[in-house]
Every structure is written in C-alpha cells, then in structure tokens.
Amino acid sequence: MQYHESMIDLVGNTPLLKLTGVTEGIEATVLAKVEYFNPGGSVKDRIALRMIEAAEASGELRPGGTIVEPTSGNTGVGLAIVAQRKGYRCVFVCPDKVSTDKINVLRAYGAEVVVCPTAVDPEHPDSYYNVSDRLVREIPDAWKPDQYSNPNNPRSHYETTGPELWDQTEGRITHFVAGIGTGGTISGTGRYLKEVSDGRVRVIGADPEGSVYSGGSGRPYLVEGVGEDFWPDAYDREIADDIVAVSDRDSFRMTRRLAREEGLLVGGSCGMAVAAALEVARPLGPDAVVVVLLPDGGRGYLSKIFNDEWMADYGFLEGGEPETRVGDVL
Ligand code: PMP
Numbered sequence: 469m470q471y472h473e474s475m476i477d478l479v480g481n482t483p484l485l486k487l488t489g490v491t492e493g494i495e496a497t498v499l500a501k502v503e504y505f506n507p508g509g510s511v512k513d514r515i516a517l518r519m520i521e522a523a524e525a526s527g528e529l530r531p532g533g534t535i536v537e538p539t540s541g542n543t544g545v546g547l548a549i550v551a552q553r554k555g556y557r558c559v560f561v562c563p564d565k566v567s568t569d570k571i572n573v574l575r576a577y578g579a580e581v582v583v584c585p586t587a588v589d590p591e592h593p594d595s596y597y598n599v600s601d602r603l604v605r606e607i608p609d610a611w612k613p614d615q616y617s618n619p620n621n622p623r624s625h626y627e628t629t630g631p632e633l634w635d636q637t638e639g640r641i642t643h644f645v646a647g648i649g650t651g652g653t654i655s656g657t658g659r660y661l662k663e664v665s666d667g668r669v670r671v672i673g674a675d676p677e678g679s680v681y682s683g684g685s686g687r688p689y690l691v692e693g694v695g696e697d698f699w700p701d702a703y704d705r706e707i708a709d710d711i712v713a714v715s716d717r718d719s720f721r722m723t724r725r726l727a728r729e730e731g732l733l734v735g736g737s738c739g740m741a742v743a744a745a746l747e748v749a750r751p752l753g754p755d756a757v758v759v760v761l762l763p764d765g766g767r768g769y770l771s772k773i774f775n776d777e778w779m780a781d782y783g784f785l786e787g788g789e790p791e792t793r794v795g796d797v798l
Pocket residue numbers: 541542543647648649650651652653654692693694735737738763764
C-alpha cells in the first residue's frame with residue numbers, strides 16, 4: 469500500500485511547472501515552483517514545520533504547549549496543521565481588517581483567533597503587536613515562533629526549497645526569482661543555490677512598488693504577503709543580486725493571466741513574482757533556466773484580484789484584455 473502517515477509528511481517536494489502561455493517571445497526556460505501543492509496550500513508549511521521542530525528540540529515548545537503568533541494568513545494555516553498533528557494549541561492574533569474567510573480557515577483547523585482593532589496605534593494595549601506579546605506572557609507554556617526573526621524560517625528553505633530546485637533542474641538553474649515578505653524564502657533558497665553553484669546562480673527579489681526592499685518608503689500597496697516597511701532579521705540583505713519593483717496593476721494582471729493562460733489559480737504575490745521573472749528572462753538566451761517561486765493558491769483572492777468590479781475600481785482593467793462581465797453570454 470502507498471500512503472502517508474501524516475499531513476506533515478506531505479510538506480515540501482512541490483512540482484516545477486514550465487510556463488508556456490505567458491512566456492511568448494522569451495527564449496529562456498521559465499519554470500514555476502508551485503507551492504500551493506503543500507498541504508496547507510502555501511510555501512509557509514515549510515517554515516511552520518521547521519520552526520516547530522526546532523522549538524521542540526531546544527525545549528522552547530513543551531508537550532501540550534501553546535503556539536501564539538500574530539498572523540492571519542498562510543503561516544497560521546501551516547502552524548495550525550503541524551500543531552494539530554503534534555498536539556499543540558494555537559492562538560493567532562490578527563487585525564480586524566482580515567477577511568472572515570481567512571479567520572474561519574484558521575478556526576476550521578481548531579486554532580483560536582483573537583481579533584484586534586486596526587484603528588489603534590502600535591503602542592496601544594489592544595494593538596495587534598501588544599496583544600500577542602501579552603498572550604505569550606499570560607498563557608502557560610506559550611511559545612511565539614516570530615517568523616520575522618526566527619532563523620529557522622530561512623533555514624527551512626536552505627534545507628528543503630534550495631536542494632529541491634537544484635535536484636529538479638539537475639543543476640541547470642541559472643536564475644532564482646522570489647517575492648520578499650519576511651525574506652525567508654529568498655534568503656534560505658538563495659544562499660543554498662549560490663553555495664552549491666559556486667556563486668553562478670543569480671538571485672532576484674520581486675517587490676511591490678513602495679516597499680523598502682526596492683528602495684521605497686513603505687507606502688501602501690495592495691499585493692498581500694510581500695514587501696515591508698521595515699527590515700526583518702530573516703532577510704539577508706546581501707543575498708539578492710537585483711530587486712525588481714512591480715506595480716499592483718502589473719502584479720494582478722499577471723495573476724489573472726496565469727489562471728487563463730497556464731491553468732494556475734494563484735495569489736497576487738505569484739503574479740508579481742512572475743512579472744519580475746519575465747523581465748529577468750526576456751534578454752536571456754535559450755540556455756538560461758529561470759525558476760520563479762509561487763507562494764500560494766488563488767482561492768483566497770476570488771473577491772479581489774479575480775473580481776472584475778474590484779479590479780475596475782482601482783483602474784486595473786483599463787486598456788487591457790476583454791473581461792467577462794455580468795450579463796455576458798457564457
Ligand atoms: N507571498 C505570500 C502570499 C506570502 O504569504 C509570503 C509570506 N509572507 C510571501 C509571498 C513571501 O515569503 P517570505 O516571507 O519567505 O519572504
């Protein structure tokens with residue numbers, strides 16, 4: 469019989485898919501590492517598993533302990549799955565701007581979710597940051613992974629994502645492109661690929677226009693999960709050879725093209741990363757192998773990126789491809 473003992477065994481070893489629809493006019497091979505094949509639907513399952521295992525080994529997380537993390541998204545899902553399989557309690561703290569769908573996903577896995585007001589200063593006792601710190605102090609045997617500073621975040625990519633890409637491309641990868649949120653993906657994967665190739669592999673970060681990684685001030689943008697207004701410890705500032713800034717408009721339009729032209733229903737940070745990867749690949753010859761990492765799936769974005777009215781409200785549809793509208797004959 470062929471079966472797995474636990475959902476935990478299904479983390480990682482995601483497939484590489486050649487992009488053939490959006491790559492018209494490009495000679496280089498462009499391959500996507502499709503992370504929505506992880507059991508929690510995102511790349512964050514990798515760091516959740518590694519951070520929990522390391523905390524068990526160091527004694528920071530004791531049997532029956534509680535994991536407390538300020539997260540509303542993919543990291544929470546990864547932590548919730550691993551915690552449930554290993555018998556830990558999870559308490560997540562998230563701001564009230566987070567959609568009820570995302571909160572319900574976390575609760576469905578058995579996690580508790582504390583919702584905090586967005587409209588208060590970070591110093592306020594009810595702020596997202598202060599509530600999670602208070603819960604860590606007050607709950608016995610509580611442990612906070614803190615993905616922004618935890619070295620096991622980049623380490624999980626150094627140990628899994630990097631070697632997988634080297635093996636899957638038989639060492640032929642020439643460029644690695646990834647969005648930067650905490651910086652864990654690009655730092656860990658990038659360092660492994662540079663070491664194993666004696667510095668040959670080029671590492672390129674993709675960043676929303678406005679974020680600090682591409683020289684912005686931290687001004688707001690709409691793409692979720694990437695870009696920052698501060699420099700996290702998980703990000704190795706030496707790792708990227710280049711950073712490509714991508715607009716919300718280009719990110720979301722590419723996200724929609726990936727669904728229609730590649731059969732890939734993925735999130736907005738995936739469209740952003742592919743837009744950057746195509747820019748990198750365009751001048752390269754046929755021997756180049758550009759790998760772009762796609763962090764999550766698109767189901768969580770149906771009411772935004774895949775909703776024509778939402779896109780039109782921001783002016784993202786203007787001058788583009790014809791859209792399906794209510795009333796069209798389908
Ligand atoms: N895209 C999405 C949707 C994410 O949730 C994240 C993680 N914040 C990233 C990209 C960036 O990954 P990393 O934190 O490893 O830089």
